Amino acid sequence: MTTTTFLRAGLALALALPAAAFAADVPQSFTATYQVLKDGGPLGEATVTLKPAGNGQFEYSNQTKGTSGLAAMLGANVAETSHFTWSGQVPQAVSYHYQMDAAVKSKTRDLTVQGGTVQVQDNKKSFSYAAVPGMVERNTLPLALGLALRAGQQQVALPVAVKQAVENQRFTVSGKEKVTVPAGSFDAIRVDRTDADRGFNAWYVPAKFPVPVKLAQKDGGDLTMELVKFEGR
Template sequence: MTILTSPRKLAGLALALSTTAAFAAPSSPTPFTATYQVLQGGEMIGEATLHLASTGDNRWEYSNQSQGTAGLAAAFGLSSNETTRFRWNQGAAETESYDYRMNTGLKKKQRHTKIDWSAHQVSVDEGKGPTVYASVPGLIDRNLAPFALGLALRDGKQTVTLPVAVRSNVENQQFKVAGKDNVQVPAGRFEAVRIERTDSDKSFNAWYVPQKYPVPVKLSQSEGGNLVLQLVSYRQP
């Protein structure tokens, strides 16, 4: 999941849950739509919408659309779209494809990831030809990581390792529960579980209410420009 900020910082922006090998859940996912405010320095600069929908046959589509609405993010017309298609395999999600597109008035970026589970192979193409490497069971992508982490917390995990397909390899992203905090966001006040990423020296905190939502109610990260996301609404069909 990618967050919007000034053009020079765009490359570093994954909603940094960008995060047991495969996450396990006892039942299939439930469709939802969640909206967020994106803030920088305490000022709102954009909005993001997450959407999960079934495509049938134990396949799902998880998307994140972000749009700059104020400041430089609006001035440069920043927008990004991430779409993951995944299969629900024996109580766990496994990415089948991931597409990322970012547009500004100055440049465009893209990434296409495809996982061939029969060949156990990952292909990542950013427009200059594919990079190919071996997959691992339970592999997901950076866009799906926030959802994966939420389901792991729902199942009572205190530490979580997620195998994430990045540009040229599988990155085992590690997280731990660091405590509980009272969190106030536009969607309400919550007693939330705070989780930290432990395999990176960049500041990262996310707050979840795992028995209520599979995605964070708040997220704060230093990478990409000291950004904060706050949940505005969460809807199920």
């Protein structure tokens, strides 16, 4: 049994794991399909995919399509694509692309890690700040949380690259809850964000899935994702 640092740069999150398990126990490829709800009503569908991208990198994408209500009328679609490398069990950020298209407007954001610097292009605005080892970004955050929970963590701290800085986001397991989603009924672990009042809640079954079976986000609207199907390893 050895102690392996899960996150560095002053974040006190450590694991006590067998070395072989730490090195090998990461997903290689999967596809997860979700239904997306807004204020409890149907809004669209999302497909989350992980696959190898070559040169030691992986691609993690989230494609969300508006299929109901105003989202369907406006043809609203959101695509998020991340490239990362595994740093232990952390999907360490290499790049992130966000594209939102609708009839009334569009929005893009690109984030690239170059050496020790994060470069962000948010529509016409540019930002630059120092990178942090073990850093993830908004798209890969749920995957990083799922792997920390599978390792038995009750308190999780993650450096997350956002628009203008790295946020040290903290999450706490608040208990177990019965959750019913289209994929089935599960005894899930509930996780809440604790460093800020952002209304982030997620429910995981880490022994079965590396991603949440349900995720609720109130920042920018009362949105919920519920797992429909999971395929992969």
